[in-house]
Amino acid sequence: MTSSGTNADHSSAEPLSPAWELLLPAAAAPARGRGRALRSAFREAVRSGRLAAGTRLPSSRELAADLGVSRGLVTEAYEQLTAEGYLRSGRGAGTWVSEGVRAAERPVRDRAPRTAGARYDFRPGTPDLSLFPRSAWSAAQRAVSGRLPHRALGYPDPRGLPELREALAGLLARRRGVVADPERLVVCSGVAQATTLLGFVLRDEGVASVGVEDPGSPEHATLFAATGLDTVPLPLDDEGLALAPLERSGVRAVVTTPAHQFPTGIGYSARRRGALLDWARRADAVIMEDDYDGDFRYDREPVGALQGLDPERVFYTGSVSKSLAPGLRLGWLVAPAALTERVVARKRTMDLGNPVLDQATLADFIVRGGYDRQLRRCQRAYRERRDAMVTALGEHFPGSAVSGIAAGLHVIARLPARYGPEDLFLERAASAGIALRPLRDCGTADSGDGALPLVLGYAHLTPAGIARGVAALAAAVRSGRPAPG
Numbered sequence: 001m002t003s004s005g006t007n008a009d010h011s012s013a014e015p016l017s018p019a020w021e022l023l024l025p026a027a028a029a030p031a032r033g034r035g036r037a038l039r040s041a042f043r044e045a046v047r048s049g050r051l052a053a054g055t056r057l058p059s060s061r062e063l064a065a066d067l068g069v070s071r072g073l074v075t076e077a078y079e080q081l082t083a084e085g086y087l088r089s090g091r092g093a094g095t096w097v098s099e100g101v102r103a104a105e106r107p108v109r110d111r112a113p114r115t116a117g118a119r120y121d122f123r124p125g126t127p128d129l130s131l132f133p134r135s136a137w138s139a140a141q142r143a144v145s146g147r148l149p150h151r152a153l154g155y156p157d158p159r160g161l162p163e164l165r166e167a168l169a170g171l172l173a174r175r176r177g178v179v180a181d182p183e184r185l186v187v188c189s190g191v192a193q194a195t196t197l198l199g200f201v202l203r204d205e206g207v208a209s210v211g212v213e214d215p216g217s218p219e220h221a222t223l224f225a226a227t228g229l230d231t232v233p234l235p236l237d238d239e240g241l242a243l244a245p246l247e248r249s250g251v252r253a254v255v256t257t258p259a260h261q262f263p264t265g266i267g268y269s270a271r272r273r274g275a276l277l278d279w280a281r282r283a284d285a286v287i288m289e290d291d292y293d294g295d296f297r298y299d300r301e302p303v304g305a306l307q308g309l310d311p312e313r314v315f316y317t318g319s320v321s322k323s324l325a326p327g328l329r330l331g332w333l334v335a336p337a338a339l340t341e342r343v344v345a346r347k348r349t350m351d352l353g354n355p356v357l358d359q360a361t362l363a364d365f366i367v368r369g370g371y372d373r374q375l376r377r378c379q380r381a382y383r384e385r386r387d388a389m390v391t392a393l394g395e396h397f398p399g400s401a402v403s404g405i406a407a408g409l410h411v412i413a414r415l416p417a418r419y420g421p422e423d424l425f426l427e428r429a430a431s432a433g434i435a436l437r438p439l440r441d442c443g444t445a446d447s448g449d450g451a452l453p454l455v456l457g458y459a460h461l462t463p464a465g466i467a468r469g470v471a472a473l474a475a476a477v478r479s480g481r482p483a484p485g
Contacts, residue, residue: 265404
């Protein structure tokens, strides 16, 4: 490089730091205005925060060489900006960006799905994140970080680490009755990605629409729409998905939550499970089983996975979002043999596989018994909270019908019609800072008797918090004003 006032050829030089590259346009300005442009570029860089307070600047000689300008130009800029307070310097101590300059504020938005300002949030779907086993998880992370070979940090098998697929296969077979060949198990970023993977594969197979439970999870329709598939709402009866509407719909794929239907909480009967599989064989169709909270049971015997009855017709999905934390983004999809490779190919093009260290940590956590201990801990906590919810509803909303309580992390509460109309009820709840999810948000919800059906989550609230929240809701509904905090 030269120290003249012209641009130099940087082809053989070390690459500039990104912090100094932003000065290059100023260095390329016409000679007469170059000093002014350089000082202006410095000021903007400091004000915008691109040169953060406390950043040490290179010497005038080094920066002049990097920018291809004269040293005098840089020295003059340093002196002027020091006088203005943008920079500070000391004899023999170098030149620094001043701490006293307030960079322009650029707030970074957090779009996590939270209800801002809610005093009590009864919406379902979130576990108690304070139960996340930080110490045990950190110990597993340290253990795997120390023993993983260097080659394991390369691009992984898109299906997932072999040790995690093997651990999950054993876990799912033992706890849920899944026929889980590790070669047919794909580690995913939660059930959401598993659903998307399935949607793309079905579209490639010529499927145009997928049946979804009504009422059911609104997320299913959203995720399938992102893959170009339509969804067909299908009604339920007391045993599960109603067969006659399913037969008439003409769909070749359907999504179900048979262990604990969302949101009604019913478990599909054995007869309905068998009939659903018979339909799939006759129609040459497939079933996606979303086992979103199958590990949490309180007052009934375990209900095994539908997939265990016909692994070649059922895609089985699950995750650690309810048992550990949704932020881990770790789930799985067990696919029929005929479609496994197509799922894997889609997974490869989507993200090349899940993070290796997270997968290895979960594998270690499962193998060493940490996952089973976590499930027992959550089971005790959530049973207590379920009981607190039922008790509070009985005390503050007498006459309510509460269902879906034998398992899962939410209940359906049908409040008597005298607390309505529904829109006014929800408005009063919102004014009291109470977040609710009406059953109508999940599809068809007309009970025919004027009742107010709500889907109430309780896992993320303490028993005392549940009692206070339900009491506050009752007070707000009675008075039409926010309850005192």
